Amino acid sequence: MRQIPVETSGATVMVAKSPQPKVRDRRTGEIATDAETGAKLMTVDVMFAANDEVEILSITVPETGVSGELAMGTPVALTGLIARPWENEFNGQKRHGIAFRAVAVTSIVDTAAKTKAA
Numbered sequence: 001m002r003q004i005p006v007e008t009s010g011a012t013v014m015v016a017k018s019p020q021p022k023v024r025d026r027r028t029g030e031i032a033t034d035a036e037t038g039a040k041l042m043t044v045d046v047m048f049a050a051n052d053e054v055e056i057l058s059i060t061v062p063e064t065g066v067s068g069e070l071a072m073g074t075p076v077a078l079t080g081l082i083a084r085p086w087e088n089e090f091n092g093q094k095r096h097g098i099a100f101r102a103v104a105v106t107s108i109v110d111t112a113a114k115t116k117a118a
Helices: 110-118
Strands: 012-021 023-025 041-050 053-062 076-079 082-090 092-101 103-109
Touching: 012 076, 023 076, 053 103, 103 110
Parallel strands: 053 092
Antiparallel strands: 012 041, 041 053, 076 103, 082 092
């Protein structure tokens, strides 16, 4: 499946909803894991502002890639963000969209505080 790198250097990105475990099956409560590494996956909703437009994006990230205090409103950096178009059919209805995945979501506040302390 095609993966499209997303440029984030000119964007303002803030946490809209704290990280939550990504649920693979809502009926059983099974948590999703990365197919390659087996790492538990998390979902972080972010406000992504660029080019005079603002969107809320739901980003999937491995649990190990979530760093710092990611409370609502925290400015963050997105490492390795990609967009992946998807399409499926459920109960005879076609659905499509774009899934976002990142290697890491890192609090910029923690990084700035460490830089000042050094």
